[in-house]
Amino acid sequence: MAATPPTPSGAPKRATAPRSYAKGIARRQEILDHAIEVFADKGAEGTSLRAIAEKIGVSHAALLHYFGSREELLVEVLREGERRHGDPRDRDEVVGTMVRAAERNVTIPGFVSLYTSMLAGSLEADKDLSREYFATRFARIRAGLAELIAAGQAEGRYRRGVEPEAMAALVIAASDGLQIQWLLEPDVDIARSLELLERILEP
Numbered sequence: 001m002a003a004t005p006p007t008p009s010g011a012p013k014r015a016t017a018p019r020s021y022a023k024g025i026a027r028r029q030e031i032l033d034h035a036i037e038v039f040a041d042k043g044a045e046g047t048s049l050r051a052i053a054e055k056i057g058v059s060h061a062a063l064l065h066y067f068g069s070r071e072e073l074l075v076e077v078l079r080e081g082e083r084r085h086g087d088p089r090d091r092d093e094v095v096g097t098m099v100r101a102a103e104r105n106v107t108i109p110g111f112v113s114l115y116t117s118m119l120a121g122s123l124e125a126d127k128d129l130s131r132e133y134f135a136t137r138f139a140r141i142r143a144g145l146a147e148l149i150a151a152g153q154a155e156g157r158y159r160r161g162v163e164p165e166a167m168a169a170l171v172i173a174a175s176d177g178l179q180i181q182w183l184l185e186p187d188v189d190i191a192r193s194l195e196l197l198e199r200i201l202e203p
Contacts, residue, residue, distance in 0.1 A: 024066075027062075027066065028066040031067075032077060034056035034058075035077050036080060036084075037056075038052075038055050039077055039110050039114050040081075040108040040110050040111045048070070049063060049069070071127060071129050074114065075129050075130055078118060078133065079133065081108075085101070085104055093148070094145055094149055094152070094167075094168075094201065095194055095197045098171055098175040098194050099191045099194050102175065102178070102179070103191055105179065106182070106190070112179055113183060116176075116179060116183060119134055122134045142165065143168075145172070146168040147164075149162065149167055158203060159201055159202060159203045160203075162200065162201060167201070171194075174194060175190070175194060178190040178193050
């Protein structure tokens with residue numbers, strides 16, 4: 001590697017790339033923070049990338065610099081929201097994991113709406129980023145829940161006749177389906193309905 005040319009004073013010139021890179025990461029995170037605040041209340045259905053830029057207070061060009069498309073931005077918003085809303089206490093329970101998630105989600109209806117519309121849209125042929133995000137997410141959650149169910153069966157807390165993988169998929173399906181019903185009819189009690197699944201697991 002060639003040496004850095006000296007400055008007129010004789011001192012080596014310091015590289016600015018790492019600092020610029022760090023600033024870029026911070027700016028990207030700042031945009032995500034603003035986007036989550038907006039979408040938590042309003043959602044993003046039918047909103048163009050340019051309109052999103054206006055809502056979160058950045059230029060359209062700046063948004064395109066950090067996120068190549070509307071889909072990429074919204075997938076990153078979902079990923080960041082999931083990271084923020086995770087709860088370590090959820091790790092030891094099966095249905096309780098989804099119950100607490102439902103209790104959190106009723107406070108951020110726009111985010112639930114965003115999640116639901118993105119999930120439906122992921123089935124479209126040109127939504128590769130969304131499809132990959134949801135497929136990976138569901139596979140991870142199914143595996144985690146199935147592991148908890150199997151452990152509970154081994155400890156005698158859950159009924160052995162229940163197949164862990166199938167029950168894990170059922171819990172996820174119930175949670176997402178109830179969220180859609182709640183968006184359409186806010187009187188639907190997601191948590192109470194999910195708690196009924198505990199009876200299936202009782203020994």
